[in-house]
Amino acid sequence: MSRLILTPNLDRPDDVYADLLAAHDGLDKAQSDALNARLILVLANHIGDRQVIAEALQAASRAGQPV
């Protein structure tokens, strides 16, 4: 069973981060929220594994809370 990868896995992290920011350039808050939602759905479909997505949701939720 595949598991969520939480160790570095992007070969050019700064480029990917810059791509994310660039996609939001010139968008207002509502447009950005909509883009993020579409992106999450596209990525979730690509992952295609409910367990991995559940782990990702947990990891993302946990990281937003005080340690």
Add this chain to the structure above:
Amino acid sequence: MNKIFETPLYPYTRSPDQGCTPVARRRVVIVGAGPVGLAAAIDLAQQGIEAVVLDDNDKVSFGSRAICFAKRQLEILDRLGCGQQMVDKGVVWNLGKVFFGDRKVYEFNLLPEDGHQRPAFINLQQYYFETYLVQHAQQLQSQGAPIELRGQNKVTRVEDRGDHVALQIDTPEGPYDLQADWLIACDGAGSPIRAMMGLDFVGRVFEDNFLIADVIMDAEFPTERWFWFDPPFNKGQSALLHKQPDGVWRIDLQLGWDIDKEQEKQPEKVIPRLKAMLGEDVNFQLEWVSIYTFQCRRMEKFRHNRVIFAGDSAHQVSPFGARGANSGLQDADNLVWKLKLVIDGKAPPALLDSYDTERVYGADENILNSSRSTDFITPKSQQSRIFRDAVLDLSEHFAFARPLVNSGRLSLPCTYDGSDLNSADALPDGPARTRPGAPCPDVALEGGYLLPQLGNEFVLLCINTAPPQALQVNGIAVRPLALTCDGQTNTALAQRYLGDAPAAVYLLRPDQHVAARWPSYNEPEIRAALLRATAQG
């Protein structure tokens, strides 16, 4: 207004049970002459079990109400002998289209597979559905079947006395007492029987109002289900357009929570809304207008000793998915054969607990699907609306997003996985869709279809294997049915019932659900499975 729902179909007449001593005892009393109560009564009476239906009214449903009847329910009606009449009158449809704003984002076909006698859905006004059932019941009665409809008979007291149920019934000529061996409460979401017994009915309330308008018009819309998210004519809300027989169209408009219901029902408010949707130049006539809110909830238990709840009295869902009347018919389908075996003394009353388990399972599946549809159709937070709109935007461009679009997960029968009546699957290479607990899928055969050959009794379906003589297990008959298929003939039968197996034997319940299956005939195992399927194992 259409006359059909203004005409008393079973007007009050005095019954010999009124004022007789000792108090009359009837085998099965059914409260409520709606789709579920009538179906249960017909099913019982056709199998020789006395059924008396009481209703506080004497007419069919006021307004079209439930309009979408699914394939499985048509198959149940076929077993009851009135499926064809419904299909002949109904509007057959398989296609749905989904719009977002002013664009069509995608369309779907509910029945992409052939070899089924019945279509995915028909649309038929509830008043026709009930009229045909009433006529069928009256026809059975005239042929001597033990069925009776008593109009303007309102139950005012109910008491479970352990070995029977005592009722007090009010009529235009005053009250009378009646006893029932068994009582089936099919008296709707507001069930007076449930209230009189002090039973709870809890769940989730959805804070939204919907306007239903049935209009008569000559319109060029195709026979499809059209669903709009956030259309220009009903900004921020949803809309549905559906065709019914007689040139009647169902229009369903979401209105939101803070509205004045009485005002919104007035023609001067309704007509401009409809003109915005249909266009200024379309001529239409209002047949019926109603505003509804809904809840998703169920009783904790559907069986309370000798009082059994079926249909909306036991569970309630949102209308998205057509899971209300459809699931009620499955309740009746599930209950009647069990009740018959118990009444005939061939199975213990514990068999009725499996009605409870199986139909609670079905109700939970319906509530889950219906709640999720509602959450998609009427997002309750800003974030859920953002995700909803993201799915719709993506669905226009990419196939992957289309299964996420939820304009109602349309009623499908549930598979009773985990039911105590099932035997372990002994045909692991067989198709998952016909595993124990599943409803039998139809198959086209030479000169007919499979499903009309099944039902009312246990059937042993033997595919590519010699059938045995008819079997009796503790007085319960098992009727063999032999079919063959190879690579060239009956390929759908092979796909749906064999999978990779060369042969198979299925034990099918009287409600056409699979009880057990094996790769070959094995009498001791079949006997054991039949005992298990009747709560004797």
